[in-house]
Amino acid sequence: MKISVVIPTLNEEESIGETLDMIPRTDDMEIVIVDGLSKDRTREIAASKGARVVEEKRKGYGRAYKTGFKEAKGDIIVTMDGDTTYPAELTLDLVKQLEEEKLDFLSCDRIKKADKGAFTGTHALGNWVLKVTMNILFGMGLNDSQTGMWVFKKSALKHLTITSDGMPMSEEIKIEVFRSKNVKAKEISVPYRIRVGDKALNTWKDGIKNEIFLFKKRFTPGSLGPGEEF
Numbered sequence: 044m045k046i047s048v049v050i051p052t053l054n055e056e057e058s059i060g061e062t063l064d065m066i067p068r069t070d071d072m073e074i075v076i077v078d079g080l081s082k083d084r085t086r087e088i089a090a091s092k093g094a095r096v097v098e099e100k101r102k103g104y105g106r107a108y109k110t111g112f113k114e115a116k117g118d119i120i121v122t123m124d125g126d127t128t129y130p131a132e133l134t135l136d137l138v139k140q141l142e143e144e145k146l147d148f149l150s151c152d153r154i155k156k157a158d159k160g161a162f163t164g165t166h167a168l169g170n171w172v173l174k175v176t177m178n179i180l181f182g183m184g185l186n187d188s189q190t191g192m193w194v195f196k197k198s199a200l201k202h203l204t205i206t207s208d209g210m211p212m213s214e215e216i217k218i219e220v221f222r223s224k225n226v227k228a229k230e231i232s233v234p235y236r237i238r239v240g241d242k243a244l245n246t247w248k249d250g251i252k253n254e255i256f257l258f259k260k261r262f263t264p265g266s267l268g269p270g271e272e273f
């Protein structure tokens with residue numbers, strides 16, 4: 044197996060089918076859906092589109108990804124939401140770029156090329172504050188600290204300490220990757236579309252949690268608990 048596309052889902056029946064249809068398929072690719080016990084038809088639809096469905100009843104976006112990474116059999120992992128926002132149709136092009144540029148990790152910035160209306164005003168402001176905080180606290184220079192589209196070699200995971208089970212896992216993986224001497228990483232910009240289906244994100248609550256996480260990770264990393272073993 045060469046490529047594992049890993050997608051966490053929680054009640055995405057309106058959009059998971061369309062998301063999966065956008066992914067160009069090859070024989071050496073698997074699609075792993077990590078479902079948080081959706082109460083709708085998400086799992087059924089994903090399975091009918093040829094995805095392998097893994098159930099992760101423990102809550103959280105980060106928890107779902109950590110489980111998905113362990114389940115992934117591919118050498119290269121591609122991630123995205125199950126809500127049609129990310130350019131799933133570029134999956135193979137992004138993998139090609141990772142290989143051609145001999146990178147270990149590509150982080151796909153959504154902000155620069157986002158469709159009009161893809162971010163609400165508060166969402167855009169929150170993203171900006173989180174990005175600036177991360178860049179200052181960790182000496183980084185990313186344009187999008189919250190993107191959920193990453194393309195990376197599974198082997199890079201052994202160099203990372205991922206503690207978060209929640210939404211902060213998205214910023215945590217970038218902090219780990221871009222500060223690691225062992226991981227060659229780059230940020231590129233990709234299109235980003237308006238979401239299909241109801242949002243799970245609570246802009247204020249998640250934004251504040253993400254902001255607090257950045258300070259803990261910077262100043263009291265011991266309080267975050269051990270990293271996951273991959």
Ligand SMILES: Nc1nc2c(ncn2[C@@H]2O[C@H](COP(=O)(O)OP(=O)(O)OP(=O)(O)O)[C@@H](O)[C@H]2O)c(=O)[nH]1
Nearest residue numbers: 051052053078079102103104107124125242243244
């Ligand atoms: N398994 C699992 N998946 C989750 C959980 N929370 C969110 N997800 C999925 O993770 C992905 C990201 O969540 P979203 O709600 O899209 O978060 P977001 O992209 O920050 O917010 P939007 O702008 O509203 O799309 C989606 O595919 C969700 O269905 C969870 O607790 N468990």
Ligand SMILES: [Mg+2]
Nearest residue numbers: 124126128238
């Ligand atoms: Mg989303």
